[in-house]
Amino acid sequence: MSDVTRITPKPNGPLIVEGPVKIVTQDGRELPVPPRKDGRPAEVVVLCRCGGSATKPFCDGTHKRNGFSDAAPAGLAPTV
Numbered sequence: 001m002s003d004v005t006r007i008t009p010k011p012n013g014p015l016i017v018e019g020p021v022k023i024v025t026q027d028g029r030e031l032p033v034p035p036r037k038d039g040r041p042a043e044v045v046v047l048c049r050c051g052g053s054a055t056k057p058f059c060d061g062t063h064k065r066n067g068f069s070d071a072a073p074a075g076l077a078p079t080v
């Protein structure tokens, strides 16, 4: 694993976090990263950005059903 943390927004989906990272609550308690679907330890952290996940801050796939879009609102130009 690299010593650099990389965060990639997935189109119309979550933030993919690769590299060393700790996810903590507002009071500093570390949250365990959910394992992969096959039960092995996760190599990436997948964070919800649609607001619909039942397992926030982690993505649970709800973005696929709630119509989440990361398109810029009408009238606003992208800043990148």
Ligand code: FES
Pocket: 013, 014, 015, 047, 048, 049, 050, 051, 052, 053, 058, 059, 060, 061, 062, 063, 064
């Ligand atoms: S981005 Fe996947 S559930 Fe929110």
